[in-house]
Amino acid sequence: MASTAAEYLPILLFLGVALALSTSFVFLPMIVSRLTGANNPYPDKLAEYECGFPAFEDSRSQFDVRFYLVAILFIIFDLEAAFLFPWAVSLGAIGIAGWAAMMLFLVELTLGFVYAWKKGALEWE
Template sequence: MEPAAQHAVVIWPLILFLVAALGLVSLMLGLSYMLGGRHDERLGNQPYESGIKPTGDARMKFSAKFYLVAIIFVLFDLEVVFIFSWAIAAPELGWTGYEALLTFLFDLALGLAYAWRIGALDWSPRAPRQFRLAAIESNKRRNLPSENAENDVPMGS
């Protein structure tokens, strides 16, 4: 048997699977289109939540912190995937794999510490500007450095 013929024997199950998968998807979409109901009602495009009538606009703005938390969640979720895959391959990897995992966890901890330091995980509301300025002036009178000594603004500015 020629090498090309051997590859053809190995590839045909994959082609059969792809054709079957595409056929099944097409069948389900077609049946859904033919058998599904069509509603051109006024309320058809409004948001629906547990039978409660909607109040307000569904397109309100979200704080950027929601997206930041979502990104951090995805990063830590991927971390779990990497740790599980490392745990499965740990016996074959030996100490080199263990050192690589520790380096990965250390880098991740540095990223978490940075996010914590810049306040990405802080959801408490910030004090109004006038109270922060008053605290800066109070610290200056007592000769204490403020949190942002280089950005201190005098009270009258």
């Protein structure tokens, strides 16, 4: 009969290997870049490259709350579309109860959309 501590040995070995691999994946590229000279910052390398022009404001400035509202509305209506496809495929199997549940879901989403529209959440100045 094996001791209780010996039963945990495979788990401890797995955790040790995982820790060693994750640490090496983080620190090994940094060490190699230092040794090969790839880490050589100069003005052209540090220039803005994503948008093509220098930043005109502080990069840590806060976004307008309307950006977040539009993003949340997009996610909600994107999920609505994701729910509609499987529902349409299985409509024959779920019957009238499934149809009524989806209609209730669509009415709730429509009411939420109308509310957001009336509150001006979709207006961008």
